[in-house]
Amino acid sequence: MLEIKNLHVKLEDEDKQILKGVDLKVEAGKVHAIMGPNGSGKSTLSYVLSGRDGYEVTEGSAELEGEDILELEPEERAAAGMFLAFQYPVEIPGVGNMTFLRTAVNAQRKARGEDELSASDFLKEVRAKAKTLKIDADMLKRPVNVGFSGGEKKRNEILQMAMLEPKLCILDETDSGLDVDAMKLVAEGVNALRDEGRGFLVITHYQRLLDHIKPDVVHILAGGRIVKTGGPELALEVENNGYAGILAEEA
Amino acid sequence: MALPEVKQSATEARLSALTLPESGCLKAARQAALSRVQTMGLPSRRDEYWKYTKPDTLVQAEAPKAAVFHADETPMFNAFDRLNIVFVDGVFDAEASDDLSLEGVTIDRIEDICCKDIHWAKDLYGVLEARGQTPVERPLAALNTAFASDGVAIRVTGKVSKPVNFTYVHSDENSDAILHHVIRVESGAEVTILENGPAASRFNKCMEIDIADGGKLHLVRAQGRDHERRAATHLFARLGTESVFKSFTLTVNGVLTRNEAVIELTGDDAVAHIAGACVGDGDFHHDDTVFITHDAVNCESRQVFKKVLRNGATGVFQGKILVKEGAQKTDGYQISQSLLLDDDSQFLAKPELEIYADDVACSHGSTSGAIDEEGLFYLRSRGVPHAEATDLMTLAFLAEAVDEIEDAEIAADIVSRLEGWLARRR
Numbered sequence A: 001m002l003e004i005k006n007l008h009v010k011l012e013d014e015d016k017q018i019l020k021g022v023d024l025k026v027e028a029g030k031v032h033a034i035m036g037p038n039g040s041g042k043s044t045l046s047y048v049l050s051g052r053d054g055y056e057v058t059e060g061s062a063e064l065e066g067e068d069i070l071e072l073e074p075e076e077r078a079a080a081g082m083f084l085a086f087q088y089p090v091e092i093p094g095v096g097n098m099t100f101l102r103t104a105v106n107a108q109r110k111a112r113g114e115d116e117l118s119a120s121d122f123l124k125e126v127r128a129k130a131k132t133l134k135i136d137a138d139m140l141k142r143p144v145n146v147g148f149s150g151g152e153k154k155r156n157e158i159l160q161m162a163m164l165e166p167k168l169c170i171l172d173e174t175d176s177g178l179d180v181d182a183m184k185l186v187a188e189g190v191n192a193l194r195d196e197g198r199g200f201l202v203i204t205h206y207q208r209l210l211d212h213i214k215p216d217v218v219h220i221l222a223g224g225r226i227v228k229t230g231g232p233e234l235a236l237e238v239e240n241n242g243y244a245g246i247l248a249e250e251a
Numbered sequence B: 001m002a003l004p005e006v007k008q009s010a011t012e013a014r015l016s017a018l019t020l021p022e023s024g025c026l027k028a029a030r031q032a033a034l035s036r037v038q039t040m041g042l043p044s045r046r047d048e049y050w051k052y053t054k055p056d057t058l059v060q061a062e063a064p065k066a067a068v069f070h071a072d073e074t075p076m077f078n079a080f081d082r083l084n085i086v087f088v089d090g091v092f093d094a095e096a097s098d099d100l101s102l103e104g105v106t107i108d109r110i111e112d113i114c115c116k117d118i119h120w121a122k123d124l125y126g127v128l129e130a131r132g133q134t135p136v137e138r139p140l141a142a143l144n145t146a147f148a149s150d151g152v153a154i155r156v157t158g159k160v161s162k163p164v165n166f167t168y169v170h171s172d173e174n175s176d177a178i179l180h181h182v183i184r185v186e187s188g189a190e191v192t193i194l195e196n197g198p199a200a201s202r203f204n205k206c207m208e209i210d211i212a213d214g215g216k217l218h219l220v221r222a223q224g225r226d227h228e229r230r231a232a233t234h235l236f237a238r239l240g241t242e243s244v245f246k247s248f249t250l251t252v253n254g255v256l257t258r259n260e261a262v263i264e265l266t267g268d269d270a271v272a273h274i275a276g277a278c279v280g281d282g283d284f285h286h287d288d289t290v291f292i293t294h295d296a297v298n299c300e301s302r303q304v305f306k307k308v309l310r311n312g313a314t315g316v317f318q319g320k321i322l323v324k325e326g327a328q329k330t331d332g333y334q335i336s337q338s339l340l341l342d343d344d345s346q347f348l349a350k351p352e353l354e355i356y357a358d359d360v361a362c363s364h365g366s367t368s369g370a371i372d373e374e375g376l377f378y379l380r381s382r383g384v385p386h387a388e389a390t391d392l393m394t395l396a397f398l399a400e401a402v403d404e405i406e407d408a409e410i411a412a413d414i415v416s417r418l419e420g421w422l423a424r425r426r
């Protein structure tokens, strides 16, 4: 599904290397978790994969289902099946959430040569999916993320993911700032999307999210590199001992 | 006091190209306006009030040539049930206009009033314009009062069932039109006025609006799509107790536009909202100059102006809220913003507050900036192509102004024109 090889990334405007040779392979149907200290480059990895400006790939590659995605525009990556649930979802005053969702869904369908969803089919689908995420009609009408609480923003990300049905879902600290109930909702939303054809990259600091979204593989990213890969037990180790032990052992 | 020589000669040159029309009961008003013009002189670049906008082409004797733009779309507001009044290059077109009778309103042409000895409009024509000459002079409005060749006087006595629509057709590339409308909304009466079109190569328009206690007037105008046309418009409104005045202006293209609005809240609990959205590309200069005076208790005023500028277009905003002594509980809001789609465009803003009462809430803000890259990336990451995402962000920027239009159908018509403008520039 996703194959990253020896990925080196620096900031475009500064002489600062952030990713220093990341190798990662996410298979369809699997959930990979990435943990790691603050500032280790987790968000940078997710942004580079989704095509945000400001980063320069100096070495290495990233392929989605065999296609080199690093040369694609963000919207082309989205149409190819890439989705990032933002660590900090962006507020867009003046654009209604519903308009935004419909525009996005139809833009992707168009890019893939499919017919647009009819207004009524779209509505039906949004309403059903919003309901399971406890997103009310008012939130759908309001401008994108404007005045949403932290938890509402994260649920809104999952709603977008559910509507867009991507192939590879990256979740960047989707659990941060969520209370236990909200986290359960989000996890259920993610689990409902788990599918043989879909891969997940879940960035988190906490075991508690991984109690709900059970990972197949856990990676530790530190200093711009994946320093350790293991099974779910690796997340427990982080939970119990922090990163210090692992980092010392790998150094 | 004598005028500076340059101003004096420019004023004389302009005046010598005009003749006072047949005046009837408006004769005194016209003559008084003419002497105001002679005393003030026409605007020049040296005037503080014209610091950001060159008045030369609005003042010169001959109107600069402006090609007539032939749009391939249905004119705005055409789909609505309305009473349509058509002016072609500033000349009333009886053939194209509807019959001027409608329940709750009487409409007379200024040209007709000019041969009458008695008419209610005599008490309004030039009156608000003259009041609006202090503390800032507006000589082009006085020029209009003196020389307007036509226009209408609308008296609203009830709740009018459909909008009164002005269609201003531009057909001659050398046309120079001066129109003057007066509108009196009687106590408790209500009307919607629509205006659409460039009107002429050069258009000087003045509208005086007097709203009695509890009256309501909604005004929505669109200034046409002609690239080369010039316009200097003045809106003078006086609001009585518990009256409401809401105005929205859409400006798409036009080489030069100066829209002045002078609003006086003279009765308690009155509400005045004035909004504008303009989009300009290249040779485009758009100036909103607003002066709102609060002279009563518990009134609300709102100014919302948004400008989208690209390829070296210029936007200007001069907006003032004056709260007079005793105008307690005033709620004044003013926002002017520009979205610069490139580095060549510019926005010049001069927001002002002058307050002589202590129990008031006034705020004003002005910003100028590029499209929010974060928002743009967010949209694109969801699959929305760059151009479409930019348009969506641009419309979102304009939304606060467009939201000032109460009628959903009118707002939708406006939005569709903005979408069209953006789509043509992809």
Ligand SMILES: Nc1ncnc2c1ncn2[C@@H]1O[C@H](COP(=O)(O)OP(=O)(O)O)[C@@H](O)[C@H]1O
Binding pocket: A011, A018, A036, A037, A038, A039, A040, A041, A042, A043, A044, A045, A054
């Ligand atoms: N646009 C940027 N400008 C400056 N520094 C950045 C930028 N993006 C990332 N960084 C820096 O790169 C490092 C990695 O950041 P990030 O990827 O956000 O880490 P994480 O998500 O793992 O906490 C940090 O030191 C951060 O300050």
Ligand SMILES: [Mg+2]
Binding pocket: A042, A043, A044, A087, A172, A173
């Ligand atoms: Mg991060």
